[in-house]
Amino acid sequence: NMADSNEGQSVLLSRIALNDNKAGMEGLDRDKINKIILETSKGSRFYENELKKEHQVNQRIEKMLRYKAKVTEQQIQKAQGEVEKLTAELERGRELGRVMVHVDMDAFYAAVEMRDCPELKEKPMAVGSMSMLSTSNYHARRYGVRAAMPGFIAKKLCPNLVIVPLNFDKYRAVSEQVREIFADYDPQFLPMSLDEAYLDITDHLEQRQHWPESMRTYHISGTKTEGEVGAETDTLSPVLFEDSPSASPTFPGVDGKVEVFGTNSEEAVREMRFRIEQKTSLTASAGIAPNMMLAKVCSDKNKPNGQYRIPNERQAVMDFIQDLPVRKVSGIGKVTEKMLAALDIISCAQLGQQMAILSLLFSETSWHHFLQISLGLGSTHIERDAERKSMSTERTFGEMSDSEEQYSLCRELCHDLAKDLQKEGLKGKTITLKLKNVNFEVKTKAFTLQCAICTEEEIFAAAKDLLKAEIDNVSPQPLRLRLMGVRVSSFISTDTKRPQQKSIVGFLKIASDSSSSTQPPRVLFRPEEGSVSDSSVSSLKQQSETRSPSIVGEIPRLVIKLGNESEAQSSDMPQCFTCPVCFNEMKTTDLRVFNQHIDECLKGSAVDDGSRFMDVGQDVLATKPVFEDGADSDFMTPFFKRFTNMNKRRSLVHDEAISVTDSGSKALKQTFSHDAVIMKDANVKISTLTCPVCNQAQDTDDLTLFNRHVDMCLNQEMLLEFREAGPPCGQSVTVLLGKAKGQCF
DNA sequence: GGGGGAAGGACCA
DNA sequence: TTCCTGGTCCTTCCCCC
Structure with a gap:
């Protein structure tokens, strides 16, 4: 009846209907588009599942409103x-006081494909496959074709749509070019995906004030499209986005061959976007604001090929x-x-x-x-070097009901995952199996082991048991799958309960405690011991006690060569490590291999007091099995990473794992941070913060600010001083988090 | 009561 | 015919100390 169909309509509209939240979708015939989407989706298993989910959300809302009525x-x-x-x-x-920038490439994958294949410029086109699109160009958007829409529906909306398959190697290469430019404005910029990044340009702007014009002058060079198109930079963007209001005024007075950019933030960002376009023939949009959340919103405001600033x-x-x-x-x-x-x-x-x-x-x-x-x-504050929390691989396929086939697929996933884990030297304790049946219902099953693992066999051993339980217990037999995934988490390197900021302070305090005055510049590395809460120490102890003897015997001692100063400051990974036992150089950068070697050596001899080494003492190992995997262990705090020149990891993380979507990301952090709230919460108690480097009490109780100060001190003077005498003693910081309360719907 | 694991979901690109 | 992938964080429930 009428009421039902209306309800169905609104249900559909909110979950399945066209989402014109994004740029480039103005003035479309929304009703007509939604009608086509509806007709194409209706009756499908996917659609039925969406209805179900929508119903759940509606119930949640009703519950919330009922509660509200009683307030x-x-x-x-x-x-x-x-x-x-x-x-x-x-x-x-x-x-x-900060100037944050969010930069976002316009229709990135589509723009790259159009740049490399000029015929596509005239046509409605999207990148992806018949089952899923990653992004679409301007022409296609006029038809309602957009990212995250399945290709077959897009074809219904726009029968002439050209679908180009993904070419990640190409996008990665372009992304690398763009990132080189980002680095000029903020060497610590945070890439969120191939096409997007956050920058803190505060420091750049300060320096920029003193720059002569020559350093802010850029030549307008011909791009590779010259000859075909004519005045390249001017025509490029309009080809992508015909009537974009912001496309043309970007380069005023372009008839000269030179553009001089000013010293303020808008000019700096305009210059950055100019350089990106010159280098890649692709346009970017940007937002400038006092914080990351606002910058992100701003970058969308004048998209495409525009920018917007909120003054500080x-x-x-x-x-x-x-x-x-x-x-x-x-x-x-x-x-x-x-x-x-x-x-x-x-x-x-x-x-x-x-x-x-x-x-x-x-x-x-x-x-x-x-x-x-x-x-x-x-x-x-852009949090750099956030540690990865999990790694997974999953695959969608046509219906699979044969259990033998399911087991062998499971093994294949474990194989791929093990390879990825080993590439980053990670080991985790929790294995999660993810299943999606042909009705699009998702189920996850997890199991946590005593110790961390990373090989195909170990992962499969756990995953296949989880799979078996599902195969055996599913109610209408057999188990009919459309997706399977395997995830490893609870990495031994991470301790999520501890704020990162504490690591630096704790580290410095302990390091200075243990550096005796008679010793040569040698550092005993005993991170965190003093700052770990009693309960977590005891639970760690318990873990190490319950571990089987053979495994305990295998815990490697991590010893890292601390090279001479120029080495320590260079940005390259160490090329080799020197074993502190036999003093042979090992031609490997793989810490696990290196640790294994040291283990062998240690079986016969005691550790020599090599003055050029940091080592992890036995006592630490006894209470902190965390260190069994040296490569990504607990002390890989931002400070340590910089100290050992191992922060290259960050870009690798972002480069290697790419998904099918618009900007396929392994984003490590959400854009907003709860820092401020956590620190200011009434239940939080913070002792006086004294910088362990300059020894001055800091006029703040915000750990983020404090950490930044410590970072700056460290950058300026720390490296040398630390290695010669150890830092002065700092205050340790105690943070007690209040418990979350409240109704949830 | 708090910590940790398990399961499920929201949200992101 | 065909509705992805890989990540983070949050919430709820449950068990155990």
Whole structure:
């Protein structure tokens, strides 16, 4: 009947319907497009599953509204007080001193393909396959064809659509070119995917003030399209995006052969985008703002081939936030948008007005996040070198019901995963099997082992048991799969309960404690021991005690050569390590291989007091089995990585694992950070922070700020001083996190 | 009551 | 005919100390 079909319609529209949140989709015939999408999807298993999921979300919303109806005025008053208190604290901690930039290549994969195949420029085209598209060009977007849409539906919308298969090697190469330019503005920039990155250009801008014009002058060179197209840089973007308003005014006065860029942030970013276009013939968009969350929103504002800046003033931020739809903020997705919409919250201003009720309806983490958004706050510090938490591989295929086939596929996945793990020298304790049946229902089953593993056999041993349980227990036999995946997590190198900031302080404190005055410049490396909580120490102890003798015997002692100064400061990976036992150089960069060698050596002799080495003492090993995998162990804190020149890892992480999608990422962090909230929370207790390098008490209780200060000190003077005498003693930091409370729907 | 594991989901590119 | 992949974080439940 009427009501049902209307309900069905709205259900469909919110999950399946065209999402014109993104740029380049203005003025489409939305109804017609949605009708085609609906007709193509209807009745499919995928569609049925989407309906089911939508129903669940609706129930969640109803539950939330029922709860809201019971909230008393008194509760609201109390909540309002809490909100105001936290607001005041957040406001006090607001930082407006940084200039953050988010850069995003325009329709990246499609643009690369069009650049390399000019015939495509005239046609509606998308990159991907019949089952999934990664991105589409301007012409295709006019038909409603967009990223994350299956190709066969796109073909219904636009029968002339040309679908080009993915060519990741090419995108990677272009991405590398672009990253070289990023590095000129922020050597520590954070790549989020092949086509996107965050930069902190504060330092660059400071230097730039003193640059002569010559350093800000760029020649407008002919690109490889010269001759075919004519005035290359001018015509390139319009080919991608015909009527883009921001495409043309990018290069005013272009008839000269030279462009001089100014010294302010907008000029610097314009220069960066200019250089990207000169180098790659591709355009990028950028956002400039006082924090990462805002920068991200800004980069979308004048897309494509444009940029937008929010000045570093509170009022400018608040003005910008007012009418901003919450959906535009990274982290607010389809479901959260719908839940908030049910509370009449569309814009960030409305989000701010309803914080009291939101604090009662959502969990602590959620409403703290909402509050930050409504105040226009975000991360002002790019966290580099975040450690990977898991690694996985999964595959979709045509229906598979034969169990023999399923086992052999499982083994294949384990084989691939083991290879990837070993490439990064990772070992994990938790194995997760992921299954999606032909009705698109997803199930995950996990098992945690006593010790960390990384070989195909070990992973398969666990995964096949999990698979067997599913094959045996599934209710309508047999198990009919369309996807299988295997994941390894709980890496022995990570301790997620400990904030990274503490690592540096703890490390320095302990290192200085153990550096005796009579010793030559030698460092006993005993990270973290003092700062680990009692319970975690005892649990670690327990783990190492329960480990079988043979495995304990295999725990390698990690010894890393600390080269001479120029070596230590060079940006290359060490080419070889010297064994501290036999003093032979080993021609390997693989720490596991190296550790194995040392183990062999140690069987016969004691460790020599080699003055050029850092070593991990036996006592540490006894309480911290964490170190059994030296290559990515606990002490790979940002500081340590820089110290040993091993931070190359970061770009590898981002380069190697690429997915099928628009910007296929192994993004390591979400764009927003809860740092500020965590630090300012009433339940947090922080002792006085004294920089262990300069020994000065710091006028802040924000660990992020403090860490930055320590980093800067270290950069300037640490390396030498540390190796000769050890650092002065620093204060250790204790952070007690409050427990999240609140209703969740 | 807190920590850790398991299962499931939101969200990101 | 055909609706991806690989990652992070959060929440809820449960068990154990």
